[in-house]
Amino acid sequence: MLVIDPAALTARENYQLLTASVIPRPIALVTTLSQEGVLNAAPFSYFSIVASDPPLLSVSVQRKQGVRKDTARNAVERKAFVVHIVDETNVHAANEAAASLPPNESEMPRAGFTPVASAAIEVPGIQEAKIRMECVLEQAIGLGGAGEQEPACDLLIGRVVRFHFAEEVYLNGIVAADRLQPVSRLGGSDYAVLGKRFALERP
Template sequence: MISIDPAALSERDSYKLLIGSVVPRPIALVTTLSKDGVLNAAPFSYFSIVTASPPMLSVSVQRKQGAMKDTARNAIDAGAFVVHITDESIVGKVNETAAGLPPDESEAAKAGFTPVAGEAIAVPGLQEAKIRMECVLEQAIPLGRARDGDEPACDLLIGRVVRFHLAEDVYDNGGHIDPLRLNPVSRMAGSTYAKLGELFAIERPQ
């Protein structure tokens, strides 16, 4: 085995080890609304479930040289955001939202997404996604430290889901999501993505 002390690595080298090791990662397409009413959209693979009671999600928004990104700033200002699950039918458009646009331009509009009004929050979602979850911001936690200063390295957003929106063909009467109909896409390292592969089951021990 190769043993590596992260303290001896650059931020970039630590990043490469993490994104190459923690795979596959689901991709959250997050929409937020600026104070000026601009609908921001951006993809994040530093994303997971926090708890089911109440339902909560986490999205880690990495800062750029210590500067907070639009998604984190908007979510904190509005106290809400929407998480969409990236699937094969929208992954091309999701990738377009990663473009570095200024705050007064909408990535959602540039990518050709259709805004749809929220039911429980003021932030719009995107109609094309098969699953979207309206969230109120529970906590925004600055974490880490930028290598070139004292500013945090990221803003960890904890959102409480207040409304699930599910396409009828991915949801069954038993309350389950059909992964084969959802066709989720995950992030690997670099510019590589992965589709849903072979499914298998292992029963948990009693």
């Protein structure tokens, strides 16, 4: 085995190793609302489930030179955000939403997304997503950095207060993966779709 000390690598080199090793990663397309009423949309693959009782999700938003990105700032200020699952029908639009735009400009028109009102929070969702989850912010944790340095990222923990499922993917309480057609993130510019699947009974 090749042994590498991450402390001897640049941040970019560590990023490349991590994102090419921890694969596949589901992609959260997150909408937030600024204090000025601008609807922000951005995709994040540093995303996972934290707990199911209560239902908690995590989204890690990397800072840029110590400065919070719009998603993290808006989520902290509004205490709410919406998580959408990226699938084959909207992955290109989600990628467009990754463009760096000024805070006063929404990514929604650029990506061709349609805002839709949420049921329990003030932040709108995206109509084109087959799954969306309205979240209230449980915690925002600044992580990374050393000494007096600003944190390297904001870990957002959201509690799901409403699930929304397109009828074609929700079958008797189960989400049909073949109908959802989720897309995952790999290293570099690569993505992946569902491939060969198999089941294992837990011991």
